[in-house]
Amino acid sequence: MTKSILFIFLDYPPKSGPGAQRNFYLNKHFSQLGWQTKVLTMTLQSNGMGDNSSDDKEVIRAFGKDATQIFSIMGKYPKFIEIPDRWYLWILPAIIKGYKACRNNNVDYIYASFPSYSSAIVGTLLSKILNKPLLVDLRDPFRFRYDPENMPVHWLYRWLEKKTITQASMLITTTPECSEFYAKLYPEFPSNNIHVIHNGFAKEFHDEFEVPQKLKNSQPFTLLHSGILYQIGRNPDVLLKAIHFLISQGEIKKGQFILRFRGANIWPALSLQIDELGLTDFVEFKERIPYTQAIEEMSVVSANVLIQNSLFNLQIPSKLYDILALKKSLLAITDKQGALAKEMTHLDLPYFSSTVEETVILLRKLMTVAQIPLTNNSLNCRNRYYMNQKLSNILNTSLKSS
Structure with a gap:
């Protein structure tokens, strides 16, 4: 049986940084483990910070720009410009592209990677529209849980978190501490659907x-x-x-x-x-x-x-x-x-x-x-391949039982 998953990543090569690398190897390892994968991410950013930049046909790029660059005047902008995050301009294009990519090619899972609020929004809405299970990757907790900035709009972030987790079928964290935190925060969410997949290093x-x-x-x-x-x-x-x-x-x-x-x-x-x-x-x-x-x-x-x-x-x-x-x-x-x-x-x-x-x-x-x-x-x-293999096994078991 062909297994398929749509990854929603704001960070993906040629964008640089550990988040982009983590997402790159997650997609690569799932492909090696027999999954049919698609990656929904932003259009290429000319930031000169890239590697692993060879896109294939399974990488879908939706238009997106940094709102703080578009709306800044002499390098300054009001804080509300980056609410819920500075990449919100890609939300609608991403939903359209994601829907088109999946409506005729069935997917088993939609996987949204946090700490990007906009990715969580895209994943939540696509999960609702396509009626597919949502996996929420809490690489970090929702940012307002530890970031004292933007206190006046924490109600909005709290609402987004609740909507995302309510829609989710599974939560994936990188530490036991984060898993315990969300299990206590949302006692109605099945604790057996909260999994720890540690971060790690890419041996390759x-x-x-x-x-x-x-x-x-x-x-x-x-x-x-x-x-x-x-x-x-x-x-x-x-x-x-x-x-x-x-x-x-x-x-x-x-x-x-x-x-x-x-x-x-x-x-x-x-x-x-x-x-x-x-x-x-x-x-x-x-x-x-x-x-x-x-x-x-x-x-x-x-x-x-x-x-x-x-x-x-x-x-x-x-x-x-x-x-x-x-x-x-x-x-x-x-x-x-x-x-x-x-x-x-x-x-x-x-x-x-x-x-x-x-x-x-x-x-x-x-x-x-x-x-x-x-x-x-x-x-x-802590080899990242074995971490991703563990996640693949969890999803395989979930598919068999559904």
């Missing part, structure tokens, strides 16, 4: 990846944070204070240590803190680079750091698995009650801290003793 990508020889063993000791920072939820305050302490003790000297923030924004208070702590010679901010180049950089620096404060306790950054696949040393600044700390404990990686004092101890070890990487057998438990 890492097997083909080669560390540039000329960049190996680079000096000074470089600690890299790759990705966005936030004042609330991903604030480097603890890390900066720990580095300041080690400098004051003479354990870190100028020219021997660099903390690099790649693709991160810097806000005034953060800039002031770096200056007041005397860290201007030890901290650098670099512009965002494409995903493949970002992985390359992660592979050649001395160590990588993740920052995940309690606001994001239900989530695990996908970079964790890329760092582990690269067999690089790692430090995580995170709440010990959060999903990241629990995942690292599960994988026997005791390299996380939540206080300045603990971070000082881990930084000392990081700069002097090489961490023992996970064995290939341990690493394989």
Whole structure:
């Protein structure tokens, strides 16, 4: 029996980033596992950040533009322009394209990938129109659950979340913590239809990846944070204070240590803190680079750091698995009650801290003793192919019982 699924992805190559890569390999692995797949995504964006850009006939692109670019004046726009998200202009074209693609070619499932509100809306409406089961991939919880911005319209996001979950036949999360959160939030939703499919690394990508020889063993000791920072939820305050302490003790000297923030924004208070702590010679901010180049950089620096404060306790950054696949040393600044700390404990990686004092101890070890990487057998438990195979098996079982 031919099994078919329509994936609704806002993020898809040639767009770069971990979300696009995750979606690319989900589609690829499902095809390898015997599914007939279609991908509904946005028209190509000329952002110069792409890879895996070879579309095939099963990739359906609907027109879409970033509303904040269209309606901005001199780079500024009112906040309501990005409600429910900045990509809402693709909702109607996507519904039309999705309907045309599926009305004559039956699909068994419609799969909508969050954290895009617009993707959730497209999936919910297509599921209603086509009368097909909706799978909601909560890669992250609905954003208003952890984002304090746009408080006046949280009622709208709460309504969208309820409508989407009410329409859904299955919820897919990436952490047990997120699954438990939604099970408690919606006790009427069958708990046996909430599944954890962990994030992971794409073995195919890492097997083909080669560390540039000329960049190996680079000096000074470089600690890299790759990705966005936030004042609330991903604030480097603890890390900066720990580095300041080690400098004051003479354990870190100028020219021997660099903390690099790649693709991160810097806000005034953060800039002031770096200056007041005397860290201007030890901290650098670099512009965002494409995903493949970002992985390359992660592979050649001395160590990588993740920052995940309690606001994001239900989530695990996908970079964790890329760092582990690269067999690089790692430090995580995170709440010990959060999903990241629990995942690292599960994988026997005791390299996380939540206080300045603990971070000082881990930084000392990081700069002097090489961490023992996970064995290939341990690493394989987070191989993205096996994660997607697990999801495929769940859907196969559901089809047989329906």
